[in-house]
Amino acid sequence: MYEIIEGFIEATKLIATFDPDVMAIAARSIIVSFTATIAATLISVPLGAAISFGSFRGKKSLINLIQTLYSLPTVIVGLLIFLLISRVGPFGFMRLLFTPTAMIIAQTVLILPIMTGLTIAALSGVDPVIRDTLYSLGATRLQFLVNIMKEARFAILMAVAVGFGRAISEVGAAILVGGNIMASSFASSTRTLTTAISLETSMGNIPTSIALGIILLAIALGVNLAITRIQHR
């Protein structure tokens, strides 16, 4: 019990004094996961729309597959990306392994299914009356898309928030393709909140782990609060 209380006190100090190491790790986590979320949004929203509005054979099975991949294990994504970008792998020439970029790629792949699936759900949740009205008003394909997207924007935003949450909280892929590097420059390091918590706990640096954990939770909370605010506007 003493250890936990002591840990919390030390952790509060680390956060309150803006400990440079802790802040750098938190900032890196946000940058990596935010970039991954943007990349995944750029892919999953058009993809989700195409699947949602398209009519083709196997649509149901495809949606089922996407939903199954919601729980894609992070270490499997890590392993897959590792094999692809390792020097002897097909994309080895790009020298991406053990860089923040590698973590961004892995997290993008990781959250694509859930973001695509939630986009499909968001679009199919739009009131059918609105669809019919748009049709009857003779909307062009583009006008139709834009208006439906507008209607579904909050639900899509929710998909983005869920994607970001999954990205910033995963540890398996980040450690496999990032390597948990603490370099002297910010941009070359690959230590994130989750990989650092894993390491610091194993090294017995409990206060640092708690501090990092508090920040991770605060980020998740902050994102959700922001989303809720937007939704209530």
Added chain:
Amino acid sequence: MVALLLICGCTGTTTDPTPAEKQQLRIATTTSLDDTKLLNHLSSIFEKQYNAEVLVISAGTGKALEYGQRGDVDVLMVHDRAREDVFLADGYGINRRVFAYNFFILIGPEADPAGIKGMEPTKAFATIREKGMTDKNVVFVSRGDASGTHAKEQALWKGAGFNYSTDIQGSGDWYLEAGKGMGETLTMANEKEAYTLSDIGTYLAYKGNLDLVTLVDEGDQLLNVYCAMQINPAKYPDINSTIAKDWVNFMISDDVQKEIASFGVDKYGQPLFYAAQKDWEKIGVTEAEVTDPIA
């Protein structure tokens, strides 16, 4: 997938503005050199001298060799002579230089339920196994991660007359494979009040958080020799071989040998590693391996 990689590659590079003039050196290392902070200490000196950036991937010798074989790093720092020899013979590594050594120790709970204190290493191992089979208080935590320490442990089981995969692995709940680095394994052994094999450096660095004590620390079998080597640029032409060479030569330079010999003395009251240069005979390597800079 290709498109995806390209997209991410582009967005990713914006977060990665490495100054062009700084060279990057990627090192895959055994966990002990990283957990003790020795590598951290030496790389900050190196970074200033060579205007380079050192990226350390701490992984255990087995994984480090794997990264090296795949061409994902420029330099290896490992401690498993037998596998290093294979690695060199296969042409993946070149220019091995030995820079440090210390000893493995067998540590365990102070109560020492197996009663191995002061025994010969292989005798102690055999006793732990025998007692572990019947007494549930006798537990051994293995690295279980194909690291150099794990290799040494397997050699000791073999030396004690056991077949590792049939007599030890899966022979009972007394034998646990952690699958983790040295520091994490020490923490686990501490929680479980178990025995484990550790390099002395990591043990000293973690001792503050541990209740485990040294029980066996004598015997030639416990020697632990660290080397640095380059990944062969003939295998991977775009590897950063100049800076890799600088690093290996740096490790056997007089100044760094002094740094290694004195590292941790102020904090732990004894060195974590010994410099290899003057003791090459004692540790069974050639003089060239500890003194000759790579041309």
